[in-house]
Amino acid sequence: MRTPTGGGADLSPGTGAKTVAPGQTVTLSAGRTFTSTDAYGTWRVFSSWLDSAGAWHEEAPLLIELKAPPANTWRLVWQDEFDGSGLPDSTRWGYEVGYVRNGESQYYTQGRLENARRENGQLILEARRDGWNGHDITSASLITKGKKSFLYGRIEARAKLPTGKGTWPAVWMLGTDIDQVGWPACGEIDIMEYVGFNPTTIHGTVHTPFYYHGSAAGPRGGTTPASSPWLDYHLYAIEWFPDRIDFFVDSVKYFTFFNEGTSAKWPFNKAHYLLLNLAIGGSWGGAQGVDLTLFPHRVYVDYVRVYERL
Structure with a gap:
């Protein structure tokens, strides 16, 4: 996971390797609790997968917009x-x-x-x-x-x-x-x-x-x-x-x-x-x-x- 300022951040819980058979569907989940010290802006979640031939494939990043609260909140x-x-x-x-x-x-x-x-x-x-x-x-x-x-x-x-x-x-x-x-x-x-x-x-x-x-x-x-x-x-x-x-x-x-x-x-x-x-x-x-x-x-x-x- 990449922060708006370019740093790295972890998701939890971490997910280990999982083998998927042809035609099988699997859902992976992880989360992060944002705090007041986290930077506002666009966060990017990257994911990739490894095929049977040993080649990695990058998925398009998931974008998460963390917005500052309104001034009158x-x-x-x-x-x-x-x-x-x-x-x-x-x-x-x-x-x-x-x-x-x-x-x-x-x-x-x-x-x-x-x-x-x-x-x-x-x-x-x-x-x-x-x-x-x-x-x-x-x-x-x-x-x-x-x-x-x-x-x-x-x-x-x-x-x-x-x-x-x-x-x-x-x-x-x-x-x-x-x-x-x-x-x-x-x-x-x-x-x-x-x-x-x-x-x-x-x-x-x-x-x-x-x-x-x-x-x-x-x-x-x-x-x-x-x-x-x-x-x-x-x-x-x-x-x-x-x-x-x-x-x-x-x-x-x-x-x-x-x-x-x-x-x-x-x-x-x-x-x-x-x-x-x-x-x-x-x-x-x-x-x-x-x-x-x-x-x-x-x-x-x-x-x-x-x-x-x-």
């Missing part, structure tokens, strides 16, 4: 389809616990079915006004911190969101070095953020040491309308490259954040972990108050998938 490398029932898969997800950030009203619980569970092939995050252990409102925030992190690729979640004043669900990412450098130096990528008082708008945002809430520059992000996200499932995604991050709802790209070449503006050349949470109230979610008559609230997540670029 992605390979699935991590996923959770939320099959089965019960608590989220503990090999994939951990929990934030307590009152974590932004002056929010909910207490995040750990390992409590009422707040996070797999059911009917979905993940359900549920915010409840149930007074559990003295906490008026409980909810859940799932994280892959310490279990799985990601650097570049396509990250997507298909989900249905709650609505009503006070709801603040998100699919997002934080740098794995947050415990060492803090926020916003770790970087933050908000794949999907939504506030119930603005029920048809989806937000995609980044936070960096230069661009963040409270800085003179402010965060960088974009918005796009989404039809009835509390009734319909939508696909929320980013495509993250060394030079930019593209934000999508379904097939619509609505914002791109470009690498401006400094760590203060681009802390996204290092691994980040995923978060799925349902917050209630807080600095943004509660900006127009919290309607306490609407509980419980639920986020339904059909799947989360992560791809790498080929």
Whole structure:
């Protein structure tokens, strides 16, 4: 077998000598598994046979075209389809616990079915006004911190969101070095953020040491309308490259954040972990108050998938 660059390559399994009688038909087979290190182009498979008089006869080479994958091809490398029932898969997800950030009203619980569970092939995050252990409102925030992190690729979640004043669900990412450098130096990528008082708008945002809430520059992000996200499932995604991050709802790209070449503006050349949470109230979610008559609230997540670029 001859490679596109002129080198030789083996087929396996090798086939030894076989004597064929006149009129007899025989089929010989061999194979090769191509890998990412093999050259793209035309490969040639040569074969020959020896007649009874001792003369060799060359057959026309078999041509095999090994093509490079299209530039926009992605390979699935991590996923959770939320099959089965019960608590989220503990090999994939951990929990934030307590009152974590932004002056929010909910207490995040750990390992409590009422707040996070797999059911009917979905993940359900549920915010409840149930007074559990003295906490008026409980909810859940799932994280892959310490279990799985990601650097570049396509990250997507298909989900249905709650609505009503006070709801603040998100699919997002934080740098794995947050415990060492803090926020916003770790970087933050908000794949999907939504506030119930603005029920048809989806937000995609980044936070960096230069661009963040409270800085003179402010965060960088974009918005796009989404039809009835509390009734319909939508696909929320980013495509993250060394030079930019593209934000999508379904097939619509609505914002791109470009690498401006400094760590203060681009802390996204290092691994980040995923978060799925349902917050209630807080600095943004509660900006127009919290309607306490609407509980419980639920986020339904059909799947989360992560791809790498080929």
